[in-house]
Amino acid sequence: xxxxxxxxxxxxxxxxxxxxxxxxxxxxxxxxxxxxxxxxxxxxxxxxxxxxxxxxxxxxxxxxxxxxxxxxxxxxxxxxxxxxxxxxxxxxxxxxxxxxxxxxxxxxxxxxxxxxxxxxxxxxxxxxxxxxxxxxxxxxxxxxxxxxxxxxxxxxxxxxxxxxxxxxxx
Numbered sequence: 001x002x003x004x005x006x007x008x009x010x011x012x013x014x015x016x017x018x019x020x021x022x023x024x025x026x027x028x029x030x031x032x033x034x035x036x037x038x039x040x041x042x043x044x045x046x047x048x049x050x051x052x053x054x055x056x057x058x059x060x061x062x063x064x065x066x067x068x069x070x071x072x073x074x075x076x077x078x079x080x081x082x083x084x085x086x087x088x089x090x091x092x093x094x095x096x097x098x099x100x101x102x103x104x105x106x107x108x109x110x111x112x113x114x115x116x117x118x119x120x121x122x123x124x125x126x127x128x129x130x131x132x133x134x135x136x137x138x139x140x141x142x143x144x145x146x147x148x149x150x151x152x153x154x155x156x157x158x159x160x161x162x163x164x165x166x167x168x169x170x
């Protein structure tokens with residue numbers, strides 16, 4: 001009887017240990033998906049701003065692409081968030097909001113240059129984070145990251161072209 005009790009305690013401890021490991025992985029996924037949603041919301045807002053304030057057709061077109069792609073990505077991310085116990089954020093984070101605020105005060109060629117520079121920086125950072133998350137196995141957040149990386153790479157290419165002045169200027 002004592003032996004069964006000890007085995008029961010050992011089994012409970014093993015389960016608790018594996019649950020702790022699983023929740024640690026889930027916390028990483030939860031953090032990633034929350035930040036991905038904030039990033040999508042920021043990209044949508046900045047994309048709309050580019051459509052309004054962009055001087056060049058390239059900037060306005062890229063803004064429209066950002067809105068379309070990040071809206072679609074955000075719908076997927078929100079479903080994943082709900083499935084892993086995360087309430088999807090409804091706004092970008094403070095740092096992202098600060099970028100938006102700075103860009104919103106600009107216009108013309110100055111807006112176009114700063115927008116392109118911000119998008120290059122942001123998409124390089126996003127690609128690193130998404131690739132890191134994509135390396136995880138059997139995880140909805142990792143699957144989302146993996147399927148999103150090609151779009152982020154395309155956005156980076158477009159932003160770099162804008163920064164170098166190679167997309168349509170008017």
